[in-house]
Amino acid sequence: MAFEPPRRLIRALGETAPAAEGEDWLARLPEAAERAVARRGLSAERVQVPGGRSSLVVLVRAADGSPAVLKLAPRRARPESERVALAHWGGRGAVQLREEDGDAVEDGVLLLERLHPDVSVRSLPEAKALLEAAGTLRRLWVEPPAGHPFETVAERTGRQAEAMRAGAAVDAEVAPLVDVALGAREELLAAPPEARLLHGTFRQSKVLAGERMPWLAVGPDPVVGETAFDLARLVRDRVEDLIAQPSGATTTRRRVKRLAESLEVDQERLRGWTLFRAVESGVRARRVGREKDAELLLEFAGWL
Numbered sequence: 001m002a003f004e005p006p007r008r009l010i011r012a013l014g015e016t017a018p019a020a021e022g023e024d025w026l027a028r029l030p031e032a033a034e035r036a037v038a039r040r041g042l043s044a045e046r047v048q049v050p051g052g053r054s055s056l057v058v059l060v061r062a063a064d065g066s067p068a069v070l071k072l073a074p075r076r077a078r079p080e081s082e083r084v085a086l087a088h089w090g091g092r093g094a095v096q097l098r099e100e101d102g103d104a105v106e107d108g109v110l111l112l113e114r115l116h117p118d119v120s121v122r123s124l125p126e127a128k129a130l131l132e133a134a135g136t137l138r139r140l141w142v143e144p145p146a147g148h149p150f151e152t153v154a155e156r157t158g159r160q161a162e163a164m165r166a167g168a169a170v171d172a173e174v175a176p177l178v179d180v181a182l183g184a185r186e187e188l189l190a191a192p193p194e195a196r197l198l199h200g201t202f203r204q205s206k207v208l209a210g211e212r213m214p215w216l217a218v219g220p221d222p223v224v225g226e227t228a229f230d231l232a233r234l235v236r237d238r239v240e241d242l243i244a245q246p247s248g249a250t251t252t253r254r255r256v257k258r259l260a261e262s263l264e265v266d267q268e269r270l271r272g273w274t275l276f277r278a279v280e281s282g283v284r285a286r287r288v289g290r291e292k293d294a295e296l297l298l299e300f301a302g303w304l
Helices: 007-016 019-039 079-089 126-140 153-170 175-190 227-235 239-244 248-262 267-287 291-302
Strands: 043-047 056-061 067-072 109-113 116-120 196-198 207-209 215-217 223-225
Touching: 007 019, 019 043, 019 056, 019 067, 079 109, 079 196, 126 207, 126 215, 126 227, 126 248, 153 175, 153 223, 153 267, 175 267, 175 291, 196 227, 223 227, 227 248, 227 267, 239 248, 239 291, 248 267, 267 291
Parallel strands: none
Antiparallel strands: 043 056, 056 067, 067 109, 116 207, 196 223, 207 215
């Protein structure tokens, strides 16, 4: 079969990767997918569409007929960190690795348990979706493995802060919000609570229906730090719906309070990281020309 990358993946790589790097990986992708399928004795069913923004996802069957997923990602998406995190979680709250001890490991290639790729927790009513997503996230917050390869929250947000400053320097409209977000980051990092292994990019669409558990997380970009950082991305889920509500600002503040209480996270720290992550995403969206997304995110950040 043809392993053509979905348009969503091509577009996302164009926004996040240097042009030559993204084009080179995409050009090699069909051959890499064919090699990975053959090497494992798999039979490919189809490429998942629209798929993810950082990887090619292929629905496959193992030699024994059992369903699985083959995932191929470029180095910049940190697939080896994902492998280590999934192995550490061991299926508790997250999709399981199908790789076994002694299997040949290829850079950027993961063989995973197959979930129901078209059924995410986002399909549930909003209140139920938040409850199920939060419960899934809680299971992932564990001690990181010894000698882990993961970035810390301080390191990741440090890189993001540099890009935010550069954006503010050429865009006076976002400069005030960037200043507030960077100030919040400095305060939060001054006295962080106990560090845990975090999903890193958690949201409702990253929680899929499974067989052995009702809901399981996929697609982590693992990072080590405080739990409020992980929960912050969930606060702004369905941001377009929040913006459309006359009571959007009140609903957002209520959501911060409810999520903080349900997961025993400090409410002010959650508010601070939600602000930082929303401004960072808004500035990045504006930088790559996604103006509508930028407007939504920056308006949302202004409510915090």
